[in-house]
Each structure stands twice: as C-alpha cells, then as structure tokens.
Amino acid sequence: MSEDRDWWRGCVLYQIYPRSFQDSNGDGIGDLAGITRRLAHVASLGVDAIWISPFMTSPMKDFGYDIANYRDVDPIFGTLDDFDALVAEAHRLGLKVIIDQVLSHTSNLHPWFVESRSSRDNDRADWYVWADPKPDGTPPNNWLSVFGGTSWEWDSRRRQYYLHNFLTSQPDLNFHNPSVRRALLDDVRFWLERGVDGFRLDTANFYFHDADLTDNPPLDPGLQSEVMASRNQPYNFQDHLHDKNRPEVLTFFAELRALLDEYGAMTVGEVGERIRGVELMAEYTTGPDRLQMCYAFDFLSGHMPEPQAIRAVVERFEAAGPQGWACWAFSNHDVERHATRWTAGGRDAERALRLAAGILLTLRGSVCLYQGEELGLTEADVAYEDLVDPYGINFWPEVKGRDGCRTPMAWEAGSAHAGFTAGRPWLPVPPEHAARAVDAMEADQGSLLHFYRGLIGFRRRHPVLATGAIRFLDAPAGILAFLRQGAGETLLCVFNLSEDAGVFPLPEGLDPHPLGDHGFSGRREGTLVHLDDHDGFIGAL
DSSP: OOOOTTTTTTOEEEEEOGGGTOOSSSSSSOOHHHHHHHHHHHHHTTOSEEEEOOOEEOOOTTTTSSOSEEEEEOTTTOOHHHHHHHHHHHHHTTOEEEEEEOOSBOOTTSHHHHHHTTOSSSTTTTSBOEEOOOTTSOOSSOOBOTTSSBSEEEETTTTEEEEOSSOTTSOBBOTTSHHHHHHHHHHHHHHHHTTOOEEEETTGGGSOOOTTOOOOOBOOGGGOOSSSSOTTSGGGGBOOSSSSOOTTHHHHHHHHHHHHHHHTOEEEEEOOOSSSHHHHHHHHHSSTTSOSEEEOSTTSSSSSOOHHHHHHHHHHHHHHOTTOOBEEOSOOTTSOOHHHHTTTTTOOHHHHHHHHHHHHTTSSSEEEEETTGGGTOOOOOOOGGGOOOHHHHHHTTTOOOSGGGOSOOOOOTTSGGGGSOSSOOSSOOOHHHHTTOHHHHHTOTTSHHHHHHHHHHHHHHOTHHHHOEEEEEOOOTTEEEEEEEETTEEEEEEEEOSSSOEEEEOOTTOOOEEOOSSSOOOEEETTEEEEOTTOEEEEEO
C-alpha cells in the first residue's frame, strides 16, 4: 500500500452498505465475509478505497447507526477476525479501508448510557445531554428530531429529558465533556490499530449543542428545501443554529486530527445541513487541525441540477475554502438514488447516467460512488409491508424513507435474489435490478459498468482531474463548461445537460484537441464544440 499521506486528495471512494452487499451464510443479511468475497469487483473499477457503513454491535433500530459497542462486530455481520481478513484482502488488492464512525450518539443500550441514566450523580451522569423540564413539564426547548417530533425524551428515573437528534433510542453524547471526547478517541484508536486507513464521520456537524439550550429561530419559508429533510417535516421549519453546526466542534476536530496523524489516517465528514452545508464543508477542511475532506447534501437531492446550480455550489465551496477539500457524491445510503432522480421526466436514462458520471468524476475534489451506481441501479419501489426503515414508516406515504436505496446489490442475473443470498433477503431485490446484475453488464462491453471503469481509468491517467484547480466558463443554457488546471496539464470539460443537442463556442484563446478515451462523443468543429443530448467533450490545451 502507498505511504502517500495525501492519497485521499482526489481519490475515488466506493461506499458499501454491508447489509446489502453480499450475504455469505444464507440469513438474508449481507456480512463482512460477503464483502471480502466481492472485493475483486470493487478493485476492478479502479477506485482507491472502500467506505463500509456501520457493522459494529447494535440493536439495529437504525441499522447500525445506533452503536452499543464501538469495539466489536455485530454477530449478524461476523467477527473481528472477519474484519481483519477483509482489511488484509482489501490491502492486497490495493484498496484503502474507510469505516463509519458514529460518534454524535450511541444506542440507548450502550453501557455508557445505561450508567448515565441510572442516576444524576454516577460517573457518567453528564456523558449525555440531560436537561430539566420546563415548569409545566414540557421539553426544555423547541429543538426537533430529524426523524420527527421533539428531540427530547423523558426519562422517569432521572426525571429529566435527554437529547436525541434522531431516534429516541439514539441519545446524543455530551461533547462538552472532555471525558466523552477522550473515550471516543480511544475507540477510534482501536480501529486504527487494526489497520484501517480512515473514517467516514457520521453527522459530524451534530457533535456539539448550545450549552444554554437556546431555542432555534424559525426558518424563512423561502429557505426551506429538500436538501436535508422533506418540506413535509417540521424539522425543516427551523434554522438549526443551536442544536448543531456549533463552532465548538473545531475543538474536537483538532483532537481527532492529532490522533489520526499518528497513523497517517484520514477522515471524510458528513455535513447534514441544508443552508450552510457548503460553507461548513469549507470551514471543517481548512487547516492542518481539521478534517481532510467533507461532503454535504447539495447534490444528493432533487432532479438533475441545472448547470448554473452545479457551478454555484462548487464556486461557493471554492470561495469559502480555497485550501479546503470537498468530496462530491450524487447517491448514498440516505437518499433516493440519482439513477431515478436524474432520469425523471422522460430523460434517456443510460445517457443521463453516463453524463452524471462524467460530471462527478471531473469536478475538483474527491468522489464517492455508492454500491450499484456503476450498474445504474434505480430507487426500488418497496411496498409498505416490506419497509423496515423507521424514518420511512413514520412519514409514509409522503416520505418513503431510505429502504429504496438500500435494497441488495445485484450480482448474478440468473440467480435467485440476483446472487445476493441463498435465503430470504432483508429487503426484496427488484426484478429490474437483477436485469442489471454485474455478470450481465460484464458480458456487455458497451454497458454502464464498463463506461465507469473507463472513466475512472481516464481520471487516473490525468491527475489534473484529481488535484488540479477548477475554473468555470460561461456557456449557453443547458451546458456546463470548466477548465481543470494543474499537474502540468489543462483540460477543458464540457457537458450538455439538455435533452437537445447543443453547441459550446470556444472562448478566444482556447484551442483544445479532443481526447478520445473517456467515453463521450462531443466533437470540435472549428471554434465550436458540438454535443449531442446528455453528452460530453474533454479536450487538452
């Protein structure tokens, strides 16, 4: 494995949701041994690293994002020996291993919380966020849970409320307490000692809360969006100034970074924020005592964005943190797959997905691909009786939750459950996914899978796409154009997001010669670049 400590800068990550990747024992739930079995497929894409969603001991109320033991593997996923074997095989294949760390909250079954709620004067009494009720018995303030309702839950033993930004079974840790931060860092060190190369930090902007428990102000209705939560949810009615996004979080980032630097490890932080997400990404990644990179939700919701919207997000980040580093993604385990979002309204799905890959893999920053993205897997339509996600069950039918993006990976078109399991899968495998299984796409040299491989290889052959500067160019409606400059090379990237053919007039002084090994068919004729619908052009200057 490379000793380059900056390997993450411009890397391509591949996210694995372990429950849905590959089942090795027939219980219908994916596991660590199954991931190890399928790592060769991931390596064949040419990506740099895998990010594995939580697999630690958990009652699975939020499917692993409610951890009861930070230092062990939940039995449904295997054992620590299975994890060690996975790391060894990944490293043999040249893949770094990134694992989820869910530090903002634990399960209510974690021994820390069991002790904390037992009394007001035990050794861990203030390890979580406890508060007295108002005189009328109502919660201490107006804070709301992402999953609906108040973010405070009454505990009859302590006769106090505890804070939970998500499920009531996910109490928030009190990061104002240095003992809590030290204990979490010790748990992070445990995995560093086992050879992991970095961490994805769940809800990194939720770590601290306002110690005075100040009410959140109402949000201007004009700022409400679908980026973080549905407009149908009360969570979207508040400006979350006091229950997250607190400046104190930089204290913990510095402590965490000092530990990571001992091992040459990296982090990618999740910023769950719909208004200031891009600016927080920049703030959190600027400086040697911050996180290496972050991602927000600006490209993780809604239909295919207009070119000016993509430009605006990237330019906001570049302006706010020119020394920071972004990780861009279009899909993950929390949002509707972009294979459905980007192809809404009758778009040519195959061309739109190639276009999406082209844009994602040429923007300045690192990239995260979600399992099945390389196959063009769409959002599954999961029947209400098959739902397991508490978020979806709670807000059905206006919000269908996250089960539709978490259905099992499709490996073998002709096998039961597309080769995911020999048993009954925890979520159904849609027939349309089986038709796009890995083996079917491997056999078709013109498939989306081979397109992704080729485009990732193109990115690797042109390091400027990983680490170079970006400068956007004015372009006609429907067209996105930018220069990537650095590493001894300048590339012009032009993409047509329209359903009609388009033309990009070359600015004076630009004389690109087309590069033909990226999979797009845009062509130059004199001072014009001609693009079919959902097409691209990449040329060298």
